[in-house]
Amino acid sequence: MSGATYKEDLFTEKATHFAEVLLPLALPKNYTWAVPANLLEKVQPGCRVEVVLKNKKYAGIVKLVHTEKPKAFNPQPILNVLDDEPIVFGNQLKLWAWLSDYYMCSEGEVMQAALPTHFKLSSETVLMYNDEAGDDFAHLDDEEFLVAEALLLKKELRLVEVQQILDVSHVYPVIKRLIEKGICFVWEDLKNKYTEKKENFVILHPEFATEEALSNLLSNDKKLQKAEKQMELLLAFLHFMKTTGEVKQMDLLKKSNATAAQLKGLADKGILIIEKRSVDRIKNLPKSININFTLSEAQQKALEEVKASQQQKQVALLHGVTSSGKTQIYVKLIEELLAKNKQVLYMLPEIALTAQVIRRLQIYFGGYIAIYHSKFNSNERIEIWNKVKSGEAKIILGARSALFLPFRDLGLVICDEEHDSSYKQQDPAPRYHARDATIYFASLFGANVILGSATPSLESYYNASVGKYALVELLSRFGDVDLPKIEIVDTKKLFTKEKGKVILSVPLQEAITESLQKQKQVILFQNRRGYSPYQVCQTCGWIPHCHNCDVSLTFHKLSNKLVCHYCGTNYPPVHTCEACGNHHFAQQNFGTERVEEELQEFFPDAKVSRMDMDAVKGKHGHDALIQLFEQQRIDILVGTQMVVKGLDFEHVYLVGILDGDAILGFADFRVSERGFQLMEQVSGRAGRKNEQGKVLVQVRNVNQPVLFFVQQHDFKSFYKSEIDSRKQFQYPPFxxxxxxxxxxxxxxxxxxxxxxxxxxxxxxxxxxxxxxxxxxxxxxxxxxxxxxxxxxxxxxxxxxxxxxxxxxxxxxxxxxxxxxxxxxxxxxxxx
Structure with a gap:
């Protein structure tokens, strides 16, 4: 037995307390470590601790501290406590345990999904210089010499730095030889990668804080008067300080057209002071409540029903048709929760939605709102995390990952568009459904849940119909605007030169022309991105497939590549058939890129934009495009599901569904439900203010029963038909x-x-x-x-x-x- 192991065994014999620790790994069970006496007061549930597992260091979260020593093994000691106070609360740990149990994954996998990257510390290799090695490196080869010399100067190097010195990625053999020759040794360090953002602020020297001293400086300081540019900069600073209160160096130089050297000159003269301060990465608005609207009679009735139902049932389903004003009901409920100093979680299925909704909510609640989703970088996410944990952030708007934030006092959860399949996580684990997980999480706080939708999921509506949830209905549009008229265009009777699917039928072209003449906007929906979902050899029927997946490749014309939408692999365009050697290919079916091209050809004077995963890049890409459309700087917007989920545009008259068959053609027991929801949601974007809109659905199979229910906007009849079928064939909710x-x-x-x-x-x-x-x-x-x-x-x-x-x-x-x-x-x- 080695000395180290012997000491650990002696320690474990004396240990009186033990901790069950979660690690961000897919482990078969949670492991236990011993708590050293000197760390006993610091080790508490929710804190991160430094532990060793299989010779690697990890930052784990303490789940439980107990006094029961494991019988089968001697646990190793916890090395260090990384937090002064818990970073997660007890209710979060309960949620993690529930998700692990219900969705059949490990708590470590839940932890991996729940925590921001900066909380999941990594074990980084650090090389420490051995002072006893001296400075004679004559016996080393060239690569060893370079690293040893750098170590002599810096005393320690990280693995990344060694790679930079040698300009190669494979540095382990060199490091191994240096250790063997006694030049250095390895030290494993758990490094927290989060850094505060700091900016330079400019302040006036206290000597000139009084009006008299400042006036004297401006009038009598001859050195300053000779330095014309510095004087201009000082005057700009004083004006800036008066209007904004605090002055950032970057803003001051930009607005005054001054240089850093001129600012330094004023600092050297002791007039201004440059001070580095920690700042938030997320811009904060002033906290204010400004509810400047009155509910309609129907909305007021629905609000009172929701409030009454919350006394008896935890969950209420708000079934409100598109444009009925559900958001304003949410605002009134949030206002009441803020008055009680409670936190509210407002969940939306798509990041594209959060941008528009937050702009509207900020009008009412200002800086009370925080937004959280996967497009934020790690530093931004950790700052929001800390604001939620401290209770500073009261209204949190986000996609499904917002569920994992450390709420201090959650009072209400709003799950808008609750029917949406985006709430279900696919890969990796935990494969949770955010709507269902939220209901459990809210119950831990005794908080209420509002599920809102124009087209509720069959499960939620069934739960409401049997009394498990309360049901509140809002079945008229705000302002009593009529629901849009839906027309079915039978494309089976229409033909194209390539004998492919019709992209823009004549009725749709005429409707677009009519809409543009009215100076109204158009949304076209096609649930396939790219130019062409597949191309086929006209001689033998061969179709290019991905080498890694059993799927056809989608042609993207803009990038001139064939792309696999499952693994992301790109291929050059195929011009020769691999089966028969022919060069003639036909583009089959069509994606959003192809639609955009056709629109530009048919309507050259219209401003056309595309909204899909390929066109929208960056954190603010969705919002920028949505704002352009809101400002009527885009006439026709073509896109995938991003364009249909709850977005509210005032000037849209026409909505076109270009390929209804693609929506209804899946071999899935939910196909009718999803088809109805998608078509009804798309149609809801049309005619939302003062005018009945119009919807055209292009489809080859016009006899699908779903189309009848969509045309009538009749959710209840659709539900009755579908629920009977589910019961007969024993599918959920049965x-x-x-x-x-x-x-x-x-x-x-x-x-x-x-x-x-x-x-x-x-x-x-x-x-x-x-x-x-x-x-x-x-x-x-x-x-x-x-x-x-x-x-x-x-x-x-x-x-x-x-x-x-x-x-x-x-x-x-x-x-x-x-x-x-x-x-x-x-x-x-x-x-």
Missing amino acids: TRLLQITFKHKKPDVVAHAARTFAQGMQSLYGQYIIGPAQPIINKIRNLYLMEMMLKLPKDTQLINACKHMIQQQTAILHNDSRFKSVVITPDVDPY
Whole structure:
């Protein structure tokens, strides 16, 4: 036994307290470390601690401190406590445990998703110079000499710095040789990468704080009077200080057209002082409440119903048609919560939505609002995190990740567009549904939840219809504007030169012309980005596919590349068929890029813009485009789902759905529900102020039942039809779905593994198993896929037992050497 291990064993024998620590890793269980006596007061749940696991250092979160020593092993000691106070609260730890249990993943995976990057410290290698090595490096080779000389000067180097010195990425052999020759040794350091943002502020020297002293300076200081530019800069500073209160160096130099040297001259003379201060990365508005509207009679009735329902039920479903004024009801509810000094979480499914909604809410609540989503960089996210934790941020507007913020006193959660599939996290784990997780999280605070939608999910509406949720309805548009008229255009009767799908039918072209003549705006929806979803050889029918995935490649004309939308791989355009050698290809179907090109051809005088993942870049890209459209600087906006989710534009008269078949053509039990929701949401963008709008749906199969319900804007009849079908075929909300995906680089191995797994489940759950079978896309990123579905009754005991058996079967399968490398991914409530 080594000396170090012997000391640790002695320490563990004496240790009286132990900590269960979460690490940001997919571990089978949470591990325990011993708490040294000198750290006992500092180690508390929610704090980060420095621990060693398999010779690597990690910053873990303490979940629990207890006095029960593990029987099977001697735990290692915690090395250090990294926080003076917890960075997460008890309710967050409870949420993490619930997500881990319900969605079948580890708490470490939840922690990895929940914490900002800066809280997840990394173990960085630091080389420390060995003073006993002296300075004679004659025995070293060239690379060793360069590093040793740098170490002699700096005493320590990080791995990145060694790579820069040698100008190569593979530095480990050099480092290994230097350690062996006694030149240096390795020290592992957990480094917190968050840094405060600092800016230079300019202030007046206290000597000139009085009006008399300042007047004397300006009138009698001859040196200053001779320095004309400095005098101009000083006067600009005084004016700036009077109007804004505090003066940033960057703003002062920019507005006064002065140089840094002129400012330095005033500082050297002792007139101005340049001071470095910590500043927020997120701009803050003054905190104010300015509710400058009156609710309509229908809105007031709905608000009173919501408030009454909150006394009996935690969750209320607000079913309000598009443009009925749901947001104003939310504003009134938020105002009441602010008066009670409570926090509010306002969740939206898309980042594109947050920009428009926050501008509107800022009119009412100013700096009480904070925004949080994945487009913020790590430093910005940690600043918002700290403001929520301190209680300074009262209204938090964000996408699904805002659920993980450390709320101090949550009073209300608003889940707007609750039906939206974007609330469901796909990859990586935890594969949670933010709407459902939010309801649990709110219950920990005793907070109320409002689910809002014009087209509620069938699950939520069912829960409301059976009394689990309260149901509040707002079925008339604000100002009693009529819902838009919906026309179906049968494209089966229309033809194109390429015998492909019609992009802009004649009725749609005429409607666009009419809209432009009225000086109104147009939104066109096509749920495919790129120029052409696939190209096909006209001789033999060969289609270019991705080498890594079993999908056709999408042609992007602007970048002149074929792109796989599953793995992101780019390919050069194909001009020769790999099957028959022919050079003639036809572009099949169409994406937003192609639509934009057609619009520019048909309407050369119109201002056309595109809104999709390819066109919108950067943190503020969505907002910039939305603002241009709001200001009527864009006539026609074409886009994917980004353009349809809850955005409110005053001057839109016409909305066109270019390919209704693509929306209704999926092999999925939710296809009718999603199709109805999407079409109704798209149509809701039309005619929102003083005029009935118009919607055109281009579709080949005009006999789809969903189209009738959409034309009538009849959600209740659609719900009744769909819920009867779900009950007949035992789909949610009458059952719980649990999907298991198997992945491996060899198709025969993954198929064998899936069958073996299913056989292991057969005895107890055979009647509930569907599959295993290949999914429609059976290869992604060079891994072959198999899927198995369990359709379980809504019996909590049975579902939990099934989850436990899935974990057991996973362990059994991975103990078989043939299937050790098969990736098994459970997904609860997958759709």
